[in-house]
Amino acid sequence: MKAGVVGATGYGGAELLRILHTHPYIKVTSIYSSSKNGENITEHYPHLQTNFPLKLEEINPSKMAQQTDIVFLAVPTGIASTLAPQLLEAGCTVVDLSGDFRLEKSDEYENWYKKKAAPKEWVDQAVYCIPELNRKVLKDTKFISNPGCYPTASLLGLAPLAKAQLIKEDSIIIDAKSGVSGAGQAANFDTIYNELNENLKIYKVNQHQHIPEIEQMLQQWGFTSPITFHTHLVPMTRGIMATIYVSLNETLSEDQLFQLYREFYENEAFVRLRDPGKFPATKEVAGSNYCDIGLSIDKRTGRVTIVSVIDNLMKGAAGQAIQNANILLGFEETTGLSFSPIYP
Amino acid sequence: MKAGVVGATGYGGAELLRILHTHPYIKVTSIYSSSKNGENITEHYPHLQTNFPLKLEEINPSKMAQQTDIVFLAVPTGIASTLAPQLLEAGCTVVDLSGDFRLEKSDEYENWYKKKAAPKEWVDQAVYCIPELNRKVLKDTKFISNPGCYPTASLLGLAPLAKAQLIKEDSIIIDAKSGVSGAGQAANFDTIYNELNENLKIYKVNQHQHIPEIEQMLQQWGFTSPITFHTHLVPMTRGIMATIYVSLNETLSEDQLFQLYREFYENEAFVRLRDPGKFPATKEVAGSNYCDIGLSIDKRTGRVTIVSVIDNLMKGAAGQAIQNANILLGFEETTGLSFSPIYP
Amino acid sequence: MKAGVVGATGYGGAELLRILHTHPYIKVTSIYSSSKNGENITEHYPHLQTNFPLKLEEINPSKMAQQTDIVFLAVPTGIASTLAPQLLEAGCTVVDLSGDFRLEKSDEYENWYKKKAAPKEWVDQAVYCIPELNRKVLKDTKFISNPGCYPTASLLGLAPLAKAQLIKEDSIIIDAKSGVSGAGQAANFDTIYNELNENLKIYKVNQHQHIPEIEQMLQQWGFTSPITFHTHLVPMTRGIMATIYVSLNETLSEDQLFQLYREFYENEAFVRLRDPGKFPATKEVAGSNYCDIGLSIDKRTGRVTIVSVIDNLMKGAAGQAIQNANILLGFEETTGLSFSPIYP
Amino acid sequence: MKAGVVGATGYGGAELLRILHTHPYIKVTSIYSSSKNGENITEHYPHLQTNFPLKLEEINPSKMAQQTDIVFLAVPTGIASTLAPQLLEAGCTVVDLSGDFRLEKSDEYENWYKKKAAPKEWVDQAVYCIPELNRKVLKDTKFISNPGCYPTASLLGLAPLAKAQLIKEDSIIIDAKSGVSGAGQAANFDTIYNELNENLKIYKVNQHQHIPEIEQMLQQWGFTSPITFHTHLVPMTRGIMATIYVSLNETLSEDQLFQLYREFYENEAFVRLRDPGKFPATKEVAGSNYCDIGLSIDKRTGRVTIVSVIDNLMKGAAGQAIQNANILLGFEETTGLSFSPIYP
Incomplete structure (x- = not known):
């Protein structure tokens, strides 16, 4: 092609x-x-x-x-x-x-x-598609709207709990962090090396355009309350980490939580769950199409923490676009995408 | 001396x-x-x-x-x-x-x-003292227990709302990020350059020893429920940012929120509030004893975000130690500490 | 296999x-x-x-x-x-x-x-082989000694001039710079993040074990005087740049210099020459098996500058090892190595 | 004042x-x-x-x-x-x-x-002054032309040998490396974070405007041949290292070399010599007005290597400007400048 x-x-x-x-x-x-x-x-x-x-x-x-x-x-x-x-x-x-x-x-x-x-x-x-969550919408279309980087990391992290209706309304907080490549090639005082190196910034507080994109999908799953979503700029080139905090409608054991996620993603080539007690770092997906997820329930508060990492230019942009194109064009979904992360 | x-x-x-x-x-x-x-x-x-x-x-x-x-x-x-x-x-x-x-x-x-x-x-x-919050405890002591870096950033961010009993129980989430100097000189696979550069990690999820230190002070202010507190390692040497999420017991306007913080810190040399819509970045306090704070209320969720930054080795360690020592020894509190951040 | x-x-x-x-x-x-x-x-x-x-x-x-x-x-x-x-x-x-x-x-x-x-x-x-310089030695061997990272960058930069006997004796100075991944996973005070980030170091001055490796090959080409070779540690993970200074035995025009290099490397898949006035940066070969080279003659001094960059873990180690293995095993030399650098 | x-x-x-x-x-x-x-x-x-x-x-x-x-x-x-x-x-x-x-x-x-x-x-x-080299020119002037960053590091490194007429003509090569803050706040494709992070670049090959500034001072000392001077951009904010290569007119022992430098700088507050076998790193002067120098003679080639580091914004700009102003205004030369580097 x-x-x-x-x-x-x-x-x-x-x-x-x-x-x-x-x-x-x-x-x-x-x-x-x-x-x-x-x-x-x-x-x-x-x-x-x-x-x-x-x-x-x-x-x-x-x-x-x-x-x-x-x-x-x-x-x-x-x-x-x-x-x-x-x-x-x-x-x-x-x-x-x-x-x-x-x-x-x-x-x-x-x-x-x-x-x-x-x-x-x-x-x-336009068909909006994160393949792991709704790949069947790609049938009979010629127009894909490829998801945003933060929504991809966030929704893949939230989906198993959200689709099972286990998340308490009004409880979703997503503290997201991104490498600078998400800002592209815009050249201004805020994007020059000297202002970003050795610096950690929060930006677009309560105003990021990815908020409605995440909420739109959550609404399809029956979760209707607004979310809190903040974004930080980390001094590195690639990588997104979404640290997601949710409260549950019912009590889950850690085993049940991991079981839920394992079943949800067991046939997915690009989502990798870490074992209990382990959490992914952004470099572990660098240059690849993976989304790696770690989970924890805090016994003291009952709150669940979901850590979801992607390479913003890959699973957060070009990689997912090709994954979507593969499906649309009838190729194996992983075609051309099954390479390893580049490490270190 | x-x-x-x-x-x-x-x-x-x-x-x-x-x-x-x-x-x-x-x-x-x-x-x-x-x-x-x-x-x-x-x-x-x-x-x-x-x-x-x-x-x-x-x-x-x-x-x-x-x-x-x-x-x-x-x-x-x-x-x-x-x-x-x-x-x-x-x-x-x-x-x-x-x-x-x-x-x-x-x-x-x-x-x-x-x-x-x-x-x-x-x-x-031992007398535990963050001067802006309880400097009077330093009278008549010869033994100061200097606060931790994360608790200093977190408690200075929370104090005005917490002491005013405005924070809803069970609602405090602190998403903290630190530069690597907090890890000191420990040399192992996890602290070498190659593993941390171009990488963002979460660590000690629900297990950081600064959790009880923060809660101990909150309890003195009448806030008794456990907090959620997570720490991330950012590829930079210095700086801590605590992104703090709280829900309120009563509705505050943004004006009231800023008013509360301005009054609380108006006589403090080392705490600087950003104007509405502005948030501090870690480099803006690098090498100095400042704690800079930004605030926001999300109209959609009612949730308050507090962004508090310090230099972990200064206000988070040596700087505050000298600030405390100044008080204990009877010197002007800012003595030897009134220099500017180093920028860029 | x-x-x-x-x-x-x-x-x-x-x-x-x-x-x-x-x-x-x-x-x-x-x-x-x-x-x-x-x-x-x-x-x-x-x-x-x-x-x-x-x-x-x-x-x-x-x-x-x-x-x-x-x-x-x-x-x-x-x-x-x-x-x-x-x-x-x-x-x-x-x-x-x-x-x-x-x-x-x-x-x-x-x-x-x-x-x-x-x-x-x-x-x-053991057969020591940089394929672009001596690939025929790989016939009938079962034992390859894969070249070092600095020698690969340096020798590929020097070869066209050196093999043509154009370099004045006693005039070779190689000022080499490397990312930290060359230091591997050794964990000590000198390799931790805090000591290397935002820092530029020179190391093993006149003592680097790659000096005799470079000289051994130069001697095969008839260049017998010792070289000056220094190595610096740059705060980045991957990449080597060798900035090479040589004086010539005879006067060359810039055109003649470029012509010499173009002919030398015209059939090489992994060596890329920059046009006059352009020089390669290390990121332009990151994650790939390329060696990119830029050239200049200073009209005032007559001195030639050769800038040679590689990814130290690729053309400087694993990539070249596979390139060598491909030849030894009878595969097309570029098999499995023809992917693009990862950028940015 | x-x-x-x-x-x-x-x-x-x-x-x-x-x-x-x-x-x-x-x-x-x-x-x-x-x-x-x-x-x-x-x-x-x-x-x-x-x-x-x-x-x-x-x-x-x-x-x-x-x-x-x-x-x-x-x-x-x-x-x-x-x-x-x-x-x-x-x-x-x-x-x-x-x-x-x-x-x-x-x-x-x-x-x-x-x-x-x-x-x-x-x-x-205009009076051009690096105080350690010619502070007496500051008498009776109201107009100081403050030296460039690279010339300051280079000339302080060269001065003891050059003023003693020990450097062979045509033999000076300065391989200089700088952090990005030297580029100031210019915002364009070449200065954005994504293009400079994890990247090492050479720039202005044989064309840097600091070349004639260095040569002008060398000429005052009787050294008339042109120098080779190259500049690299290192992914860090502050710091310059000049790695200087020279051949000598006569044979010196390492002891004699160090003796020469020690005597030359023994009364200078801002120049610090490293002991034989040790070399300064850029972070060791960060935020301070020091110029730190390391020296070596290669027994094999007879060539001398001088490693000179400064903070480009301090001894390379603002710090030296204040040092010069102190002299001009009649204050102790070190006034307001005697603080320590910031480390790490």
Whole structure:
């Protein structure tokens, strides 16, 4: 299959190129950029030298539909809302990695993203999929809205308890921490090395646009109260950890808790549970598509702690996009994604 | 005043030397070590060359009482429990930076520290003091038990709400993050650079020995339920951030919340409140004795978030020890501590 | 082919497991450890969970010869000198990643390594190979001595000029810088996070054991004077940069210099030259088997600067070991190694 | 004395504020900014909260002359060339931290800086001073051109050998490495965290504007050949290491080499020599005004290696500026600068 990548000069785009380079069935044959078309990708990314002798091409939906079987949109939020419909109308299959089609309700989108929402008819066509939680929605679609990084880590951590209706309303607190690559290539005083190195920051307190994305899925599972969700910037490049605190509707033993999670994920290739007393660190999934989860119940408070880690550019972006594309295209879900984390 | 430092080769000890080097009234005249006596401190710490032409001496309480007016114990937990009583009996004034005398109840100590508790009569004599919260206890004592790093950040963040009885029972969750210097110089697989760099870890889940230290103070303020407290290791050297989540007994406006904190800390030199919408980052207190605090109420959940940052080696250890010593010795509390953070 | 890895709990070993996991023809079927046999590898390396359900086995040469077609020795220097001969005698094919068989002269080894040299008859059998420089030596051998990380970066940088006899005697200065993973898992005061983070160190000044390894190859090319070679420890995990300074025997234009290098490496898959005015950064080869090289002649001094970067665990260790093994085993040299660097 | 700081929102400016905050005789009473006047400095730098309740004022030379006794210019290169003359004409005493007045020859400046040189009559008035090397030039001046960071580390390392005419012509190679704070607050693709973290880069190969600054001083000492000088960007915030390679005109023993350096620097408060076999690391001077130097002669090549480290923002900028100002103003040279490095 021929794939096109729009926004190949961003980190999400670069990660798509890295993974698809060794994918047996999907080959990146065209890359696109609105601002840098005509340049070789290696001018921006010398690390791709010899591997990707591709020139960035202009964005032209009808031409792209001819050139490719599937298009990945690794573009900033606010761009896909107009570009995706054009590509879909031109006949492309589209995987959108941005946030533009994740929220079903336009007012929610506009409240949290502070941008104009995509047309409702296109939002309705977009299929939001974390394969481990709802892969069957990928049947008969040509338009995937790929989940956000924080929601992926958070929802994979919450799902077994949430779907079993075991979480007490009003009790979900997600203290999330991310490496800086989530901020992409924006260059300003807040993203320069000197301001972030040897520093730990909290940001978008109570205002992160991933809050409604997490709540939307929780609501499908019958959990209706708002969550508390905070995000921190950690001085490292890759990795997300969601430390999740919940209270339960009924008392579970630690054994029962682990049993619940083990059964829920027993057939999943990309979710790995740690044994009781062990918790995953972010480096243990670096460069891979895994989501690693650790669990604990505090005997003193009864509160459950769920620790969920992913590589934000992989399971949190490009890796999951390819996992979704594999399903949509009829390949084995793990195709091209079964490599090990890079460690140390 | 002549000061002695026991454990000068540790990071807490080195920080005491750094600060006291420019203190106008307290001068470090003797340094002690059980294992390295006879060595120059500069063999271990070349950065002290020319500043500290001192040799490490053996630990001999009666001699130390003659040589010094005040002794700082920057030794590992489990050492001070026997050393401090000997020094006190020899007539020394003692500031203990370890955890050995912080918990009033011996069984609590032994449960959490997994070590034998110090003799109860000496624990009873130790005065635990975070000056901003209870500096009056320092009158008429010769024995200070200096608070832990996480409890200092957490309790300064919680105090205004907790002392006003505004926090709902069972609602305190502290998600704490620390730089690696808190782990000191222990050398093992878990502390080497390669395992911690570009990595975020959670550790001692529900088992950190600072939990009972925080609860002990909360109990004095009438808050009796257990707290949830987790600690993470962030790839940076210095800094602690405590992200604190609480629910309130009654509804407060954001104005009322800020008013409460402003009044509580208005005369405190070392606590700085951020304006609404702003939150402190750890680097903003690096190398200094400040505790910086940011606040928020989430309109959707009613939950309050308190973000409290300190330099773990300063306000979390050596800086607060000197602040306490200043009070005990009758100096202005800020003496030798009023320097700016080092930034960037 | 069945491969065994001795020392799988080290970083070199872990990297062999990572790469061979996706190698189409070589599969790691057994892992060995002297100290941890009986343990699952995932107890030490949780990042390998699900990928490597292997137990560490004891080191037993005759059994290893039965179990495997090829054995990789990722053990500390001083171990392979006795283990490799035992394995070879038992009939194994051996790739030794340690320094024990790199130096032809036993007294050189003992001078620089401060250890007893391996038996001369076995040293003579070992084939030292950087494929781009001497791959033909791999014919008809069962025993590869895999080059060191610094020598690989340095010699690939020097080779085109050195083999053409263009370098002035007494003029080679190599200022090398490495990430910390080169130090492996040794745990002591010098390798803990707190001592290395935010710090730049020079080490083994004029005493690094890679000096004679570089000189040995240079001597084969007719360059006989000693070199100056210094190593620095940079606060990052992976990557080596060798900044190489040489004076020339005759005047070259920049065009001639680039032409020389382009021709030398034109058929090499793993050496990438940067264009004039551009220089590689270490991250541009991270996780990959590439060696990237940049060149410059200073018009004012006539001195040539060669900048050569590799990932020390890949082209500097495990990657090159597999590249060598591919040749020895008759596979395409790039098999299992043609993936992209991980960036950022 | 009342001091003004122009460019207080830059890192050099912030460092001046930090140090002068505890200086007993010089107090920062006014801060200036061309772009942010009217703002509180704490809007840009929350770490200064409570310490510096100052508003940024507009740049008005005659008003500045009335408000201050001395003005520090911590502005980008190209600004001071016009601003300094205005301030001097208005009667100010000026310490310029930029590169605009360091090179005596205008064509040199324009060649290397690619900018228009300052008027020659003002360049002639500027006094370039590294106190340890030429402090007597500070008599009877009101205009200091403060040296660059790399030249300070390099020249302090070279001076004892160079002034003794012991260095062979054409033999100086300086391989310099710097933390990122030297790049200031410029925000672009090359300075964002994601591009610099876990990465080592070489930059401005043979083109760094500090080359002529170093050569200008060497020429005063009779060394006339051009030097080779390369700069690398290390993933850390503060610190410069210059690894300097030189050949000697005559044979020296290691004892003689150390003797030469010890005598040269025996009365200097801010230069610290390491013992034979020991070398300084950058963290050992962090936050301080020290320059630490280690030395070695390689018996095999006869080449001398000098390792010189400074904190680029301190001895490489603000610290040396205050050291120079102390001399000019008649204070003890070490006033306000005798604090310890911050470690770890």
